[in-house]
Structures are given as C-alpha cells and as structure tokens.
Amino acid sequence: NAGVTQTPKFRILKIGQSMTLQCTQDMNHNYMYWYRQDPGMGLKLIYYSVGAGITDKGEVPNGYNVSRSTTEDFPLRLELAAPSQTSVYFCASSYEAGYNEQFFGPGTRLTVL
Amino acid sequence: GQNIDQPTEMTATEGAIVQINCTYQTSGFNGLFWYQQHAGEAPTFLSYNVLDGLEEKGRFSSFLSRSKGYSYLLLKELQMKDSASYLCAAVDSNYQLIWGAGTKLIIKP
Numbered sequence: 001n002a003g004v005t006q007t008p009k010f011r012i013l014k015i016g017q018s019m020t021l022q023c024t025q026d027m028n029h030n031y032m033y034w035y036r037q038d039p040g041m042g043l044k045l046i047y048y049s050v051g052a053g054i055t056d057k058g059e060v061p062n063g064y065n066v067s068r069s070t071t072e073d074f075p076l077r078l079e080l081a082a083p084s085q086t087s088v089y090f091c092a093s094s095y096e097a098g099y100n101e102q103f104f105g106p107g108t109r110l111t112v113l
Numbered sequence: 114g115q116n117i118d119q120p121t122e123m124t125a126t127e128g129a130i131v132q133i134n135c136t137y138q139t140s141g142f143n144g145l146f147w148y149q150q151h152a153g154e155a156p157t158f159l160s161y162n163v164l165d166g167l168e169e170k171g172r173f174s175s176f177l178s179r180s181k182g183y184s185y186l187l188l189k190e191l192q193m194k195d196s197a198s199y200l201c202a203a204v205d206s207n208y209q210l211i212w213g214a215g216t217k218l219i220i221k222p
C-alpha cells in the first residue's frame with residue numbers, strides 16, 4: 001500500500017495563478033482532509049470529505065475548492081493564488097472521523113510570489 | 114472558543130526522560146491525539162486517549178485527565194531520533210481535530 005500520496009512536492013506560483021494539488025489514498029478510507037501548516041502554527045483544516053460526493057468546509061476554506069468524485073481522490077484547487085496561501089499543505093485520510101488515526105501524505109510546499 | 118496550549122520548545126538530554134504537556138479547551142471532547150512530526154515531514158500517529166489515565170506504548174506514554182483538560186506525553190530513554198515536533202490535538206463535539214502549534218523537542222548528546 002502506498003498510503004496517502006500527494007503531488008507536487010514543491011511549487012512556486014505567481015500571484016493570480018491557479019493550480020490543483022492532487023491527493024490519493026489507497027486504504028479505502030471514507031474520510032479525507034486538507035490541512036495547511038504555517039510556521040509556528042497548528043494544522044488548520046481547509047476542507048474535508050466524509051465520502052465520495054460529499055465535502056464540507058473546515059476552519060479556513062476561503063480561496064480554495066475541493067471535489068470528491070471517487071473514494072480515492074481528493075484534489076484541492078487554488079484559484080487566484082495570493083501570498084497568504086504560501087504554506088505547507090497536507091492531505092490526510094481516516095477510516096472514520098474523530099477517534100480514528102489520520103494518515104498523512106508527505107505534503108506540498110507552496111510558495112506564492 | 115477552542116484552544117490548545119503546549120510549550121513551544123523543550124530541550125532534553127539523550128537517555129533522559131521528558132514530559133510534554135498539553136492543555137485543551139474545546140466545545141465537547143471526544144479524545145486527544147499525539148502526533149510526531151520530524152522537520153520537513155508529515156505528522157505520524159503516536160497515541161489516542163479518551164479515558165482518564167496513562168497508556169504506555171514502549172518508550173512513549175500518554176496521560177489524560179478529562180476533568181482538568183490536561184494531557185501529557187512522556188518520552189523515556191531519549192534517543193537523538195526523538196528530536197522532532199510533538200503535536201497535541203483534541204477531538205471536539207463535531208469529531209473535528211483541534212490542533213496545538215506543536216512542541217519542538219531538541220535532544221542534546
């Protein structure tokens with residue numbers, strides 16, 4: 001099992017550009033999450049999904065969009081990139097919510113200049 | 114509001130014992146996680162407590178007091194590879210994780 005995979009590992013965007021961060025899991029987990037991690041800060045939940053076709057906003061959803069067309073994939077879309085979106089982005093998955101361990105992908109380091 | 118507090122940084126000596134504290138305030142409570150995160154890497158699961166008391170797992174133990182809103186992670190026989198950030202996360206009433214900023218643990222020989 002590959003677990004949770006993310007692409008790309010690194011990316012530099014110009015202000016106003018758009019991109020999609022890819023996330024795939026092969027553990028047949030129902031729940032998937034997108035977090036951002038800024039230096040010295042805790043993980044902040046951007047969006048999450050409880051199953052294919054169902055997504056919901058987390059704590060910091062502005063400037064992002066998601067979709068969940070399959071159990072395996074949960075891409076994160078950035079529209080009109082801004083310097084405030086410079087961060088490390090982690091995708092995670094779990095079998096159920098809350099009390100189940102979350103498995104994290106390796107992260108995408110994004111810089112917006 | 115919901116809040117997790119843990120020390121920003123701690124230093125300990127190889128072979129020693131260190132205790133990393135975490136206090137939490139959440140709307141509802143459904144357990145507490147500890148994760149380890151090495152620099153430049155993803156968080157990895159260490160422990161989950163939902164009942165009061167101490168749970169031991171090898172060199173690592175985690176304690177929870179629900180009445181005090183308090184948890185700690187105890188690391189014994191410290192090794193250089195234990196140098197990492199340790200993240201505390203509480204599960205709220207909506208089964209969402211509220212994350213602390215992490216404690217950077219520096220191990221000195």
